[in-house]
Amino acid sequence: MTPPIVSSVSETREQLDRVRRAGKRIGLVPTMGALHAGHASLIERARAECDFVVVSIFVNPLQFGPSEDYQRYPRPIEKDFALCAENGVDLIFAPETGDMYASPQITFVEMTRITDHLCGAFRPGHFRGVATVVLKLFNIVQPDFAYFGEKDYQQLCVIRRMVDDFNLPLTTVPVPTYRESDGLALSSRNVYLSAAERAAAPALYRILTLAREQIASGEKDSAIIRSAAMNVLAAEPLIRVQYFEIVDPSEVQPVATVTGPVRIAAAIFIGKTRLIDNVAAGN
């Protein structure tokens, strides 16, 4: 059975106030729709830990740059509702843009340092938009737990730090990246790929695992690890690298020498499609 789909902010508040008063633990899975098995794994985790699971579906204009894919971002809303129904979601919050940004928005979440590298360096304003809309969703839904995929690793770090820095009364739960059998991380943007591009895409995960293996074998020099990755991608004519960085796992700052736990993160373009991925290493 399809769960209730609520578009109104105030009605969502009312319904969830009742849930909260009944003493139920609320879990939130914030999404931009175009749901896939990665989202299903977030929902599954939320169901295991919470009494009531909310999925929000909102393609947030604030986090897209002017030359980015806000307009063409996939919006298969009926499929999304079906996936939520199949996975036991209790409420779908699918607001209109005009209701989410009713004021209009002149208040933003700004972060320093943690947004300086990786995607933050190439998508100015992106994490401001992400953090702002997630804070709004947190305040509307007031979840006890909120679930974020590790695939968007810098986003996870941004949210986790926002929760700490703003003393938000909830727990952020990271969920491991869901991958195809050839290693490609699931992403709503994978649908943009042609067959040839799709065949090339697993190289992203391959260079990350290669880097992880080098670190496991004792290599500590980030420049050497990056060179090896670049050499592999040089053989992929469809792929253009945006960044490949080895960073500390909490504030996402580049490390020149690997001496402890790190995150290896990369972004590539295949044609017009931008894909990101990351793995843990040095543990």
Added chain:
Amino acid sequence: MTPPIVSSVSETREQLDRVRRAGKRIGLVPTMGALHAGHASLIERARAECDFVVVSIFVNPLQFGPSEDYQRYPRPIEKDFALCAENGVDLIFAPETGDMYASPQITFVEMTRITDHLCGAFRPGHFRGVATVVLKLFNIVQPDFAYFGEKDYQQLCVIRRMVDDFNLPLTTVPVPTYRESDGLALSSRNVYLSAAERAAAPALYRILTLAREQIASGEKDSAIIRSAAMNVLAAEPLIRVQYFEIVDPSEVQPVATVTGPVRIAAAIFIGKTRLIDNVAAGN
């Protein structure tokens, strides 16, 4: 009887969780201490509307500029506790700076437009610091109602708009400015004034009421109204004007021609002491 004084963020959360589960409405009066009759009027209003009143006392370093009075800001903590006790406060939250900024803080509330004029123009970063700490206090206390004096009018507008823009689940309540019999608005900074300076200080409220009367008499030209105010202050050798502005009452933008409700706001220096005040007009 003195109410419980809690310095720990986590213990405050625990105590207030119990209050909330008991179904009580929580009111928060955020202060920097140095409490006076103006604060007492905020507490009184909170007591009338809520079941449980929290006063926070925290001199927030984030909202002071490097050349401002953070170090010498008055901290008469025993007198503050006594005022809270006399006024029926249920809990005093008086955190340490290290507990409030444990992370350390790299996440901030940034606002555009509404902070461009009045104090925002002269105290860069001030409202970022105010909004950030108030958001943290809101998330720790999770009040149903929060009380702010109209004396700090731009601050009130900033908080009110932050509550709207971030969809915060609480109501902001403005409380009228409390004045001495000669019109001087109560402020924790009035203690800085010498006897001669104190005697000159009511000129601030006098120019605001003069401007209000001009508007009530039909004057619409903000430049003419400002000139009249400047002429009055020219006769006050101890006073230096920082700003005198007529602004719209919600986004605090200067208006050249008064055609509806406005706020008249001014900031002056008397010696080293900076005083602000404002009145409504054009209603």
